[in-house]
Amino acid sequence: MTAFAEVTALSAYVDAVAGVRRRAGAYTTNLFVDPAAVERWILGGALRHAELEGTSLFLRRDRWFQHLYVSAPDPEALAAALARPEVAREGLLTVDLLGSQAAAGQLAVPFAANGFKPYATLRRMVRVAGAQGASEEASPAGTAAPEDVDAILGLLEASFDPLKEQLPSREDVASAVGAGQVLVARSGEALGGLLFFETTGLTSTLRYWLVAPGHRDRGIGAKLMRDYYRRCPAVKRFLLWVIDSNGDAITKYHHYGYSPDGLHDLVMITEGNPQ
């Protein structure tokens, strides 16, 4: 028996969030989600909702676990909702808490009191177009083709921890490939590396950038990055999220002109074996 019911329309999601906001004294949320993404989750039957203790809780199914999003009138109501057995019965949950380091730490209090443990911290980095960085001369990589979708997903799943990095579904990858937002470097039949991005108007987010094992130290990563910049001439702000403890990656991003902007994502998970 579960309190969570499938969300079948975007309007139901919007109404649930707005209802909590109307009652809020100290509105508490980790819902910073693009409505288009919510619609994709609803269409895929991946989103469920429950209202417990005046708090809206949304669970999004992802591989072997679920992402938790909350919309609470205040931290006390959130803590009461998280303490309910209906939540504990849902298995492995992960939650992303966003804000300055201090704000994310404050948001974490009701979660820590209810069995969630810190799992990783990501920091956001930003690059303003024109900032000093690596050379941006054209060096085309190439956009991915529909037949690359499974190989792209396989590379992403082999390279990143989905509990930390919010990996895309197969449908998300196919959609990004269709939009020309996945660049690939080929090495014979194999993919030597990829760069997955998402552009909205003047802002572009670099979601994943990787070079496959066995293809490193050949300049593939640099080639992908240069091609990314070349394909985004109108973009003024480039963003990315990186694991705080990944010093090598942070050094590389600095090289390409990115610097931290003070926003953090504290990832917490419920107790138990992450995989």
Place this chain on the structure above:
Amino acid sequence: MKSVLEILNGIRPEFDFSTSQAFIADGMLDSFDLLTLVSELEAEYGIRIDGQAIVPENFVSIEAIEGLVRKSVRP
């Protein structure tokens, strides 16, 4: 007192906010920027912006943000 445009320029100096009527769709403000903007508007104008008013349509243009400021209450 700073104008809304001056506050926006302080948050995202890389963009020209005077040329857009669709800040969200044009990628000039995201959800996280809205939180910063709300804090700065509240501090600058001595207002409290209601949680239910923090929706994208209230932040699409300078006129929309000025309207939000006018509707918000002084605590």
